[in-house]
Amino acid sequence: MQRDAVMENTSPQYIPRLPVEEGDPATDGRMFRRCLGQYGTGIAIITTEADGRRGAVTVNSFASVSLEPPLVLWSIADTSRSRELFTSSGRFAVNVLSAKQMDVSRHFSSKLDDKFADAVWALGEFGSPLLDGCLAHFECETYSQVDGGDHTIIIGLVKRASRFDGEPLLFSQGQYSIADSHPAASPTPEASGAKPDTTAEGTIVSQIFEAHHLLSTRFDEHRRAEGLHLSIARILACMYDRPGLKIDQLAAATHLGQRDTEDAISELLERELLIGTEGGYSLTDAGRNLRVAIKARWLAFQHAQIAGIPEADLRATIRTLSKLIDQNKMAE
Structure with missing residues (x-):
């Protein structure tokens, strides 16, 4: 459908905006990634251990799937050195990073042979490593695996979840970010009866x-x-x-x-x-x-x-x- 035809089916208030870039993701993968980067996400490190081997990958593909049963998913590249371990171990843990863990994210994104050597962690109740200082842990059994193009989508049944105080580490537009309350998201301090913090x-x-x-x-x-x-x-x-x-x-x-x-x-x-x-x-x-x-x-x-x-x-x-x-x- 041509753009002129599309314009015939718009609201009166619609004012077209020119994109910074556009194209076919099949022929321009980097443009596709930059467009995906407009959707801000949290950052998680997925860990597992099986047969004396430990694996860890940093992802922003983590998402919830279902409450009943409690299911979550994430995806791993088929070219990842850890793919075979994660697809065969039968379990994994999701470690949601806090705003203070940017160095942890970079460490586990590196190509070090043993990423756990300099990390602080403990083995969880269901056999996967849990990293210290995280905002949340989800200990999972592998529920199913789905072919997802050049990735494998791994769905996990959450057996244990835990939450800690802190702020999340975010990733948006190609850079690390932190969360801040939107000024329009809640009443002003005066409206809620609280005095604004002007210190x-x-x-x-x-x-x-x-x-x-x-x-x-x-x-x-x-x-x-x-x-x-x-x-x-x-x-x-x-x-x-x-x-x-x-x-x-x-x-x-x-x-x-x-x-x-x-x-x-x-x-x-x-x-x-x-x-x-x-x-x-x-x-x-x-x-x-x-x-x-x-x-x-x-x-x-x-x-x-x-x-x-x-x-x-x-x-x-x-x-x-x-x-x-x-x-x-x-x-x-």
């Missing part, structure tokens, strides 16, 4: 996150003008300053997941903005020129954003942010 402690961190989100969204226009999206821009910036990094090092340095880093590397190689070397990857002349162009846009964007803010306010903000950065670096 510095109550507002500074939430405002930092809101400012980051708003600024990143605004700067997206400049990225798109240079033919970039967030993952590509991060890899370009990192490679410009630190040539020779390998994929695992890039994933950690840019805070992107392993899969998004691999996709970005593939796209940069195709566009001849990056070359592979024995030691890792480096930018081509075209890649360095593109990085210089996007950095120039970033500097102009920064200048425009802070124009009109008094110098004393800027210096106070810089001091506050520097202290927050330093104390969190010390906690790593």
Whole structure:
């Protein structure tokens, strides 16, 4: 059906929007993944143990299926080294990560031979490893398995569930995120009878996150003008300053997941903005020129954003942010 024909069957209020990108997922897998990335998810690590072997994979495909009986599902790539273990073990555990476990997500996304060696965990009641510090655990028996194209969908019967306090670690638009209450989701503090928290402690961190989100969204226009999206821009910036990094090092340095880093590397190689070397990857002349162009846009964007803010306010903000950065670096 042509777009003109579609427009004949729309509401009067409908105003068409041009997509940032579109196409056939069968011929453009990376575009398909970026579109899927618009649907934010939690992050879980699926674990199992059988015959003295332990396996773990990081996924965002976890979902509930049924309450009666209690069923959940997730999917594993047919190319995964752990696929045979998970499809034959007959059991698994879902470990839902908290906002404090971004490093755990990256660790279990790596290609280490023994991912459990440096992890804190204990064997659950039903035989699968349970990771420490998670928001929830679901200990499952394998209920059924379904062929899902290049993945196998594994459905589990939940035998035991447990929940802990904390905030979830999220993944959206190719980057780690945290949850924040939507301002329209609940009554204002005044309406509920509570006094709003106007202390510095109550507002500074939430405002930092809101400012980051708003600024990143605004700067997206400049990225798109240079033919970039967030993952590509991060890899370009990192490679410009630190040539020779390998994929695992890039994933950690840019805070992107392993899969998004691999996709970005593939796209940069195709566009001849990056070359592979024995030691890792480096930018081509075209890649360095593109990085210089996007950095120039970033500097102009920064200048425009802070124009009109008094110098004393800027210096106070810089001091506050520097202290927050330093104390969190010390906690790593």
